[in-house]
Amino acid sequence: MTAASRRTGGPSSTARLSLRRSRQLQGIAYATPTIVLVAVFFILPLLLVGRMSVSDWSLLSGDRGINFPDNFAEITPNRLFWPAVVFTIEYTLLVTVLLVGLGLGLALLVQEGGRYVGGLRTIFLLPVAVGLASASLLFWGLYSPSIGPIGPVLQQMGLTSEPISFLGTPLAALLSTTFLIVWKFAGLYMLILLVGLQAIPREVYEAAAVDGASRSQTLRRITLPLLRPSLALALILCITGSLLAFDQFFILTKGGPNNSTVTVVQLIYREAFQRQNLGTAAALSIIVLIVLLALNVVQFRGLRSPDKA
Amino acid sequence: MRDFRKTLMVAMGTTAITVGLFAGPLGVAAQDDAWQGVDDGTTVTMWTRAATQARSQALVDAYNASHQNQIELTVVPTDDYQAVVGAAAGSNSLPDLFSADVVFMPNWTSQGLFTDITDKIASLPFIDQVGPAHIDASTWDGKKYGLPFVIDLSVWMYNKELFRQAGLDPEKPPTTLAEFDAAARAVDALGGDINGTFFGGSCGGCNVFTWWPISWADGEPVMNPEGTESYLNSETMRTIYSTFRALHEDGITAPGTQEEQGPTWTGFFPQGNIGIMPMPASLQGMANDNLKDEDIGVTQIAGINGGQSTFVGGDSIGISRDSKVADQAWSFLAWMLGDEAQVEVVAKGGNVVARTDLADNQYSSADPRLVLFNSVAGVGETPFALNFGQTYNDPQGPWLVLLYDALFGDASLIDADNDAINDSLQP
Numbered sequence: 001m002t003a004a005s006r007r008t009g010g011p012s013s014t015a016r017l018s019l020r021r022s023r024q025l026q027g028i029a030y031a032t033p034t035i036v037l038v039a040v041f042f043i044l045p046l047l048l049v050g051r052m053s054v055s056d057w058s059l060l061s062g063d064r065g066i067n068f069p070d071n072f073a074e075i076t077p078n079r080l081f082w083p084a085v086v087f088t089i090e091y092t093l094l095v096t097v098l099l100v101g102l103g104l105g106l107a108l109l110v111q112e113g114g115r116y117v118g119g120l121r122t123i124f125l126l127p128v129a130v131g132l133a134s135a136s137l138l139f140w141g142l143y144s145p146s147i148g149p150i151g152p153v154l155q156q157m158g159l160t161s162e163p164i165s166f167l168g169t170p171l172a173a174l175l176s177t178t179f180l181i182v183w184k185f186a187g188l189y190m191l192i193l194l195v196g197l198q199a200i201p202r203e204v205y206e207a208a209a210v211d212g213a214s215r216s217q218t219l220r221r222i223t224l225p226l227l228r229p230s231l232a233l234a235l236i237l238c239i240t241g242s243l244l245a246f247d248q249f250f251i252l253t254k255g256g257p258n259n260s261t262v263t264v265v266q267l268i269y270r271e272a273f274q275r276q277n278l279g280t281a282a283a284l285s286i287i288v289l290i291v292l293l294a295l296n297v298v299q300f301r302g303l304r305s306p307d308k309a
Numbered sequence: 310m311r312d313f314r315k316t317l318m319v320a321m322g323t324t325a326i327t328v329g330l331f332a333g334p335l336g337v338a339a340q341d342d343a344w345q346g347v348d349d350g351t352t353v354t355m356w357t358r359a360a361t362q363a364r365s366q367a368l369v370d371a372y373n374a375s376h377q378n379q380i381e382l383t384v385v386p387t388d389d390y391q392a393v394v395g396a397a398a399g400s401n402s403l404p405d406l407f408s409a410d411v412v413f414m415p416n417w418t419s420q421g422l423f424t425d426i427t428d429k430i431a432s433l434p435f436i437d438q439v440g441p442a443h444i445d446a447s448t449w450d451g452k453k454y455g456l457p458f459v460i461d462l463s464v465w466m467y468n469k470e471l472f473r474q475a476g477l478d479p480e481k482p483p484t485t486l487a488e489f490d491a492a493a494r495a496v497d498a499l500g501g502d503i504n505g506t507f508f509g510g511s512c513g514g515c516n517v518f519t520w521w522p523i524s525w526a527d528g529e530p531v532m533n534p535e536g537t538e539s540y541l542n543s544e545t546m547r548t549i550y551s552t553f554r555a556l557h558e559d560g561i562t563a564p565g566t567q568e569e570q571g572p573t574w575t576g577f578f579p580q581g582n583i584g585i586m587p588m589p590a591s592l593q594g595m596a597n598d599n600l601k602d603e604d605i606g607v608t609q610i611a612g613i614n615g616g617q618s619t620f621v622g623g624d625s626i627g628i629s630r631d632s633k634v635a636d637q638a639w640s641f642l643a644w645m646l647g648d649e650a651q652v653e654v655v656a657k658g659g660n661v662v663a664r665t666d667l668a669d670n671q672y673s674s675a676d677p678r679l680v681l682f683n684s685v686a687g688v689g690e691t692p693f694a695l696n697f698g699q700t701y702n703d704p705q706g707p708w709l710v711l712l713y714d715a716l717f718g719d720a721s722l723i724d725a726d727n728d729a730i731n732d733s734l735q736p
Contacts (some may be wrong), residue, residue: 059392059395059396059398059399060394060395060398060399060416060417060420060422061398061420061421062398062399079729080705144565144568144573145564145568146563146564146565146573146576146577146580147573151564163564163565165567165568166568167568168567168568254511254570254704255704255705256511256570256704256709256713257511257567257568257713257717258709258710258713258714258717258718259705259709259710262705266705267705270703272392273391273392273395274391274698274699274702274703274705275699275703276391276395276416276699
C-alpha cells in the first residue's frame, strides 16, 4: 500500500501540499494583525499625507482640490523655515554628542558588577519611565521664576543674587531644554550601550591585557569597534528623535524667546493648527520624511561593520 | 331646509367667533413664545474650551435643571480646541452648539462653521440690551452667527494695602498710564519681595487683552475696521511699549516677566506682592491668605491722556452648521441671555453679565467693583481680523516678534515687525 502510494505519488504528496498550504495559511493568519495595523496606522495615513501635500487642504474647510506644487513652493519663503532648520540641526548635534557620550560613560561605569551597580543602573534608568510631556511640564515648573524652587534655593545658598532666567534668553532656553533631555534619556542610551558592551567577549580583553594594552588603547582598539552595532543604533535613535523634537519645546519654550527655539516639527504643527493649512503642513512632513530616510540610509552604510561591507 | 341652513350658518358663525376668540390669542401667544425655541426633551451636544469651563458649566447645569432638553457638555483643553473643532468640521461632525474665543469668530464664521441665526437673534425681546461687541464679531456678510456666552473684560487691579504702605491713596487709582507707572514704581520702592507690576512678556494674547485698551482709551485704533492693516507701530503704542520696557529694565516688574508665556500670568497678583497690574475682570477665587478681599482694588484701564477702555473678550457661542436640532439648541441660547440666567447664574457667580440693562443687579449692587466690571463693558472694544489667531495669539506669530523687539530687543525694528503683522493679516 505504501509502495503503491509512493509510485503514484498520490496521498503522501497531497498530504505534503496540504501541510504546506496549511502552514502558509497559518503564517498569513499570524501576520494578518500586523499587516492590518501597519496598513491602518501607517500606510493609509502616509497615503493621506501624500494626497494632502499636493492639495489645497484647509483644516476647517477640507480638501479644495489639487494645487501641486504650491504647498512645496510655500515652504522656503516662510520666514521661520530656515531658522527652524538651522536650530533643529544645532539642537540635534548638541543632544547627540551629550547623550551618546554620557550614555557610553554611564554604561562603562556600571558595566562591571559591584555593590552599588544595581542601584546606580536603576537610578540612571528611572527618568526614562517618565513620559516626555510630563517631564517637560515638571521642568517647566522647576525652571519657573514664580513657582520654581531652583532659583530661590540657589539664591539662599548665595550662589546667585538675582533670580535665574532659565528660559529668558535663546541660549538659556536651548541649554535648559537640552538638560531636560539629557536627564530624561541618558539612562536609555546607557542601557543600549551596556547591552553592546556586555556582548563583547571577555577573552578579547584578557588577550589585550596579556599583550600589555593600556586602558585607552583597549577602549579605542577593542571596545569602540566591537560596540559599533550598538553605537549605530544609539546614533540613529538619537539623531532621528532629535530631528523630530517637539514636545519639550512646545511645553517649555513655545518656540521662544523671539522664535529662537522653533523646531521643524513645531513649524509643521503651526502650519496645520495655527494657520489651518494642512496642505503645507503635509508637504513639510513629506520633506522631513525624505530627509530622515536619506539620513538613516547614510548612517546605516557608514556604521555597518567593515566585514559586512 | 331653511331651518337647516339657518342652523348651519349659526353654527359656522359661532365656530368662527369661537376660533376668532381663542385662536387669535393662542396664535399670538405661540408667536410670542417662538423666540424661546423648542424644549421637547431633546439631547443637545455642546463643546466649550477649558479656559471658560466654570462659567459654561454653571449655565449648562442651570439650564438642564429647568428644561426638558438636556445639554451634553464636553470641555476640550484650550490649546487643543482649534484643532479639535477643525477635525470635527472636516468630518462634518460638529456638535449642536459650540463656543469660540470671540477673536476667532470672524475666521470660523467666514469658513461656514455656524448656522445663520440672524432672524432668531432679531426675535429676542431684549436684543437691544445685549452688548453688541460679541454679535458684531460673529457677523459675517451681514448675517449673524453667534451671541455672547462668557464675557471677559480687562481692568487694572491694584493692591490697596501696598498702596497704603507706599503712601498712595488706595481710593484714588491711576487715571493715566503715567500714573500707573508712578504707582508701580512707588510700590516697588517698598523693597523685599514686593514688586511694582507684572506682565506676560512672552504672551501675545495677554498683551492684546491688556495693552490695546490703553490705546483705545486715547481714541487710537490698533487696526483698521477690516482687520487688514495694523497700527501697532503708532506713537501711542510706542509710548506703551517704552513705558513697560522701562519698568522691566528698572526692575519694577516681578521675576519671570520676560518668560511668562500666558498660562500663569493671572496667578501673580493674588500672591499679594504686586502693586498694580492689568487683569481679567473677575473676583472669583482672587482673595486668599496673602490678599484680603477688601484690599483688591479695581479700576478701568486708562490711556496715556486719560480716558478709559477695555477689551471685551471671552467666548461667543453659535449653532453649528451640522446641527439637526437647531430649534432645540436655540432654546439654550435664548434662555442663556434671559433675566434669570444672567442674574441668578452669571451675576450670582461674580461675573460680567451680557446685558446692559442687568448690569446693576441684586448681586452687583452689593459690591461696587462688580458694578464697575459691568459698566466698563460699554466702553470697550472687540478687535476684528480674519487672521487674528495666527497673527496675535500664535506663539510664532509676528505680534510676539514685535513685542520682543519693543520690550527686550532692538526697538528700531518695530516698523519692520509691523510690516510682518500686515502681511499676516491679509486674507
